[in-house]
Each structure stands twice: as C-alpha cells, then as structure tokens.
Amino acid sequence: MATDLTVPRTAARLDVAPIQRRTMRLLFTTQIIGGVGVTIGISVGALLAARVAGTAVAGVAQSAGVVGAALLAIPVTRIMARHGRRPGLVLAYAVGAVGGVLVVLAAATRSVPLLFLGMLLFGGGTAANLQARYTAVDLAEPARRGRQLSLIVWATTIGAVAAPNFAALADRVTTGWGLPPLAGPFAFSATAFVLASVVLLGLLRPDPLLTARRLAAADAPPTPAGPPGGAAPGNAAPDAAVAGGPGPVAAGSNGVAPAAAVAAEAPAGGGAGPATAPVGARAPRAAGMRLAWSVVRGQPAARLGIAAVAIGHLVMVAVMAMTPVRLGESHADADVLRLVGIVLSLHIAGMYAFSPVVGWLTDRLGRRAVILGGVGLLLAACAVAGTAGHHTPRLSAGLVLLGLGWSGTMVAGSTLLSESVSAGVRPSVQGFSDLIMGLAGASAAVLSGFVMQLAGYPVLTLLAAVATVPLVALALRPVPTGAPGEED
Missing domain, CATH: 1.20.1250.20 (MFS general substrate transporter like domains)
Known part of the structure; x- marks a missing residue:
C-alpha cells in the first residue's frame, strides 16, 4: 500500500x-x-x-x-x-x-x-x-x-x-x-x-x-481517529505544517486548508475521513471573525498592524477619490480625463512601484519604523495636495507621496500583523484585517464627497491628516520586550 x-x-x-x-x-x-x-x-x-x-x-x-x-x-x-x-x-x-x-x-x-x-x-x-x-x-x-x-x-x-x-x-x-x-x-x-x-x-x-x-492529502501521514470536531484543523495542523x-x-x-482537513475534501482522498473531518474544517470558518477579534484584542502588535493597514487605506482613499473632482473644477472636459489619467497613474506608481524597496526597509529597519515613515509620507501628501490649489504638478506630487505613504503602512502593517499571530488563526485574522480595511476605505469614500462639497478639497486633506493621530499613538506606544511580532 x-x-x-x-x-x-x-x-x-x-x-x-x-x-x-x-x-x-x-x-x-x-x-x-x-x-x-x-x-x-x-x-x-x-x-x-x-x-x-x-x-x-x-x-x-x-x-x-x-x-x-x-x-x-x-x-x-x-x-x-x-x-x-x-x-x-x-x-x-x-x-x-x-x-x-x-x-x-x-x-x-x-x-x-x-x-x-x-x-x-x-x-x-x-x-x-x-x-x-x-x-x-x-x-x-x-x-x-x-x-x-x-x-x-x-x-x-x-x-x-x-x-x-x-x-x-x-x-x-x-x-x-x-x-x-x-x-x-x-x-x-x-x-x-x-x-x-x-x-x-x-x-x-x-x-x-x-x-x-491533492498533494497535501497524499503527503499527510496516516493518523488515528481523533475526537470529532477537534482543534487540529484550526490550530495544531497549521502550526505543524508551517514548522x-x-x-x-x-x-x-x-x-490552503491544513493537510488533515483537506484530506477529507480532496477528490482522491481516503475513505475514512469524510464523516468527521469536514466538521472540523468548517467550524473555524463559521467562527472566523469572532475568533479573529478575540485574538487581536489581546495582541498589541496585531492591533497596530490592523490599524496601520486600515488608517493608511482610509487616508489614501479619502484624498484620492476626490482628486479627479478637484481637477474637474479647473479644467474643461476635453482636458480633464487626460490630466486625471496622468495624475492617477503617478499615484498608482507610488503605491506599487517601490513596494520591493518598502519590503526591504521593513525587514531592515523594523515594522514600526516603516509604519511611522508611511504616516510621515501621508502627512506630507496631505500638506502638498491640500495647498496645491489648481497647480496640477504640485497636486501630482502630493498624490505620489500619498501612494508611497500607503505602501509603507500597508506593507509594514501587513507584515507585522501576519507574524504577530499563530499560523492556526492567521487566515481569520488576515480576513478580519481586510474587512476593516474595506470598511475604512468605503467610509472614507462616502464622507469625502460630502466634505468636498461642504468645505472643499483643502479641508478634506486636513481631516485626512488628522485621521492618522490614533495610528501614531499606537505606533509610539511602548511594548513589552520580546512580544510576538515585535522587533528585538
């Protein structure tokens, strides 16, 4: 056999x-x-x-x-x-x-x-x-x-x-x-x-x-039947796989689900697991957000990682979403699409083009240092874009800085979050982070239009800058030496 x-x-x-x-x-x-x-x-x-x-x-x-x-x-x-x-x-x-x-x-x-x-x-x-x-x-x-x-x-x-x-x-x-x-x-x-x-x-x-x-199921060694709905699929198996x-x-x-769980789901799997293994595989997913919240609530590094991702995304979306409207205030229809294309291309290049460098700095300087650096770039972006008036080159420079700041908070925050929790709960916590990030971005997009109409683009950038204050407080908060996910 x-x-x-x-x-x-x-x-x-x-x-x-x-x-x-x-x-x-x-x-x-x-x-x-x-x-x-x-x-x-x-x-x-x-x-x-x-x-x-x-x-x-x-x-x-x-x-x-x-x-x-x-x-x-x-x-x-x-x-x-x-x-x-x-x-x-x-x-x-x-x-x-x-x-x-x-x-x-x-x-x-x-x-x-x-x-x-x-x-x-x-x-x-x-x-x-x-x-x-x-x-x-x-x-x-x-x-x-x-x-x-x-x-x-x-x-x-x-x-x-x-x-x-x-x-x-x-x-x-x-x-x-x-x-x-x-x-x-x-x-x-x-x-x-x-x-x-x-x-x-x-x-x-x-x-x-x-x-x-199928490969994971083939590699999984035969194991004796455990208690129904046990903890292995949600905790022990992932840790063993990662180790x-x-x-x-x-x-x-x-x-990818743990080998012990996927063995029951794989089309070529053995005959004994299906009655119990799917139950164990589904239970963590059913309680995924509750489990993630309970983990994050007791882990300062995880909270900082989620805050960095969410607040960086909130600031970026709030300013970026209304920039085309800002350009439309001072340019005719014949020119505005061309200018929007140029400005947003520069912004997106700032978000992604230097991400390998941001990742290298995250490993070299530490997660908190890069998060704080990203916040600094976001603040600079709000200052430059908010005071640009209708000067398109200056507005473009602000959007590039906005993209770079987002990259810093996103890369460093995601790295800190991922390493601050165990492998068994990591997918749930990452999904929880994505949910918070999406809600933050959606809220920023909704509110930005009202702020733009009522108070204008400069006030919008000022409020976006103020939104970084909680993140700065979290990043500067002292943490116990050797805490999970923290640099030595």
Whole structure:
C-alpha cells in the first residue's frame, strides 16, 4: 500500500513545476487585463457619479465598488473552497463585467439606483484581482512564494498604471458609438473582465488549489481517529505544517486548508475521513471573525498592524477619490480625463512601484519604523495636495507621496500583523484585517464627497491628516520586550 502511495505522489510532484509555470504565465496575463479593467473604470467613476448624481454623492458611488469587492469575496472564496480557484475567479470577473454594463446603462438613463448597483457589482473585478495573488502561491515552493506573489502584484501594477491613460481614448471612441460621455471607460472595463474570465475558464487547468490539496492529502501521514470536531484543523495542523510540513502547500499563509482537513475534501482522498473531518474544517470558518477579534484584542502588535493597514487605506482613499473632482473644477472636459489619467497613474506608481524597496526597509529597519515613515509620507501628501490649489504638478506630487505613504503602512502593517499571530488563526485574522480595511476605505469614500462639497478639497486633506493621530499613538506606544511580532 505504501508503494502505491509513493509512486503517484512522486509523479504528482514532478508535474508541479510545469503546472506552476503555466499558472503564473496565465495569472500574469489576466492580472494585466483585469488591472486595466478595474482602474480604467475607477479613474472616471467619481466624475461620472458627480454628473449623474451630484458631487455630494460621488464618493458614495466610489465606495460602492469597495463594498462590492468586500462582499463578493464571501461567495467567491466559498466557491473556491469547494470547487477550486478557477470557478471563483471566473465568477468574480463575470460579476464585474455585469457591473460595468449596468454603469453604462445608468449613464445613458441617468439612473442613480442603477449607478450604485453597477458600481457595487463592478467591485467583482477588484475581488478577482486580489484572489489571484493567493492563487499564485498555491503550488509555489516555500522559498519562492514571496517572489511569485510579487510577480502577480507587479502584473496588476502594469495594468493599473497604464489604464487611466486609456480613459480619454475609450471615451472618444465610445462617444462616436452613441454612448454618453464618461460611460465609455466602463464599457471597456466590462470587455476586459469578460476577456479575463474567458481566458481563465479555458486555460486555468488543472486548478492549482485542487492540485495543492491533492498533494497535501497524499503527503499527510496516516493518523488515528481523533475526537470529532477537534482543534487540529484550526490550530495544531497549521502550526505543524508551517514548522516543517512537506511540499508546496504548508497551511496558514496562503489560504490552503491544513493537510488533515483537506484530506477529507480532496477528490482522491481516503475513505475514512469524510464523516468527521469536514466538521472540523468548517467550524473555524463559521467562527472566523469572532475568533479573529478575540485574538487581536489581546495582541498589541496585531492591533497596530490592523490599524496601520486600515488608517493608511482610509487616508489614501479619502484624498484620492476626490482628486479627479478637484481637477474637474479647473479644467474643461476635453482636458480633464487626460490630466486625471496622468495624475492617477503617478499615484498608482507610488503605491506599487517601490513596494520591493518598502519590503526591504521593513525587514531592515523594523515594522514600526516603516509604519511611522508611511504616516510621515501621508502627512506630507496631505500638506502638498491640500495647498496645491489648481497647480496640477504640485497636486501630482502630493498624490505620489500619498501612494508611497500607503505602501509603507500597508506593507509594514501587513507584515507585522501576519507574524504577530499563530499560523492556526492567521487566515481569520488576515480576513478580519481586510474587512476593516474595506470598511475604512468605503467610509472614507462616502464622507469625502460630502466634505468636498461642504468645505472643499483643502479641508478634506486636513481631516485626512488628522485621521492618522490614533495610528501614531499606537505606533509610539511602548511594548513589552520580546512580544510576538515585535522587533528585538
């Protein structure tokens, strides 16, 4: 029996490398396409919402996309857990495409409810792009996970930086087809999402997550039956896998279930586990947010990590969301899309282009130092952008600083959070952090439109700067020496 297991396991391992190379090439391509689709719509979303519904609710429309991405992550990840990455990614892109079409219809009919529904579903494109990063590490060798995930981040950056500059072209082309102004970019977004979903549906085979689960099930040593619903799937198994688990799918950091849990789910699994193992696998997910909150509440480093991610994102979204509207105050329609494209491209480059350097500094200088450095850049960004008036180069410089500050708080905060909790609860805590980040960004987008209309852009940047005060207080708070997740 042992011989029968060894041969297919070895054969499967020989197949992992070409499967991973194929998966990476496919993800790299679709991330560029998806990045174009997401960003070309976002770059004109606030302008279109201001035209259809008024400036005061322009931020609300932008926040609908953020909320949509967060909400869609729930069914998408549930589908992935049961059926693999491919159907989940395809569904997310398809929903994003439907959202793009609804936004175009809303622009043509000037329907505010349809606009909000379209923007909500448009968040599916963002949800797909985020989930693709986890797909990159399902079959990655442990020593290469970070590099391979970063390749997918870079692919997203390529599409995101290039996309805003296509907005004006898309608008000119589709206006000739009879579409209303500012609707064309969303038509192009829908097309990009459809293309990405079709490519993934046809070519993402074999599914990397299902393949990783089969390998984990094959590698799992036979174990005696434990108590039903025991703690192993949620705690002990992940720690063991991280400490020295075999193969490319150690649990915890990459979203793959522990070997003991996936053995019951894998199509090629043994005959004895199904009656009890799924119960143990589902229990942590059912109590995921409650479990995460209980862990974070007692862990200062985890609280700082979540605060850094959430507050950095809040400041970035609040200022960035209303920058196109600010440019629209002083430029004609013929010029504003071109300028928005340039300014947002520079901003997105600030967010992503230097992320490898930010990661190196995080390891070299420490997590708290980089978080504080990111806060300093966010404050500088608010000062520069808020005092720029209608001077576009100065406003552009402020948006670049805004992107760099976001990168510092995001990279260092995420690193601190991940290392401050045990592997068994890490996925739940990371999901909790993403939820808080999404709510913070959505709230910032909603409120920014009202602040912009009532008090103007300079006041908006001032309030965004004030929002960093709690984060500074947390980062400067003394911590016990040797606390988990803290530098020595």
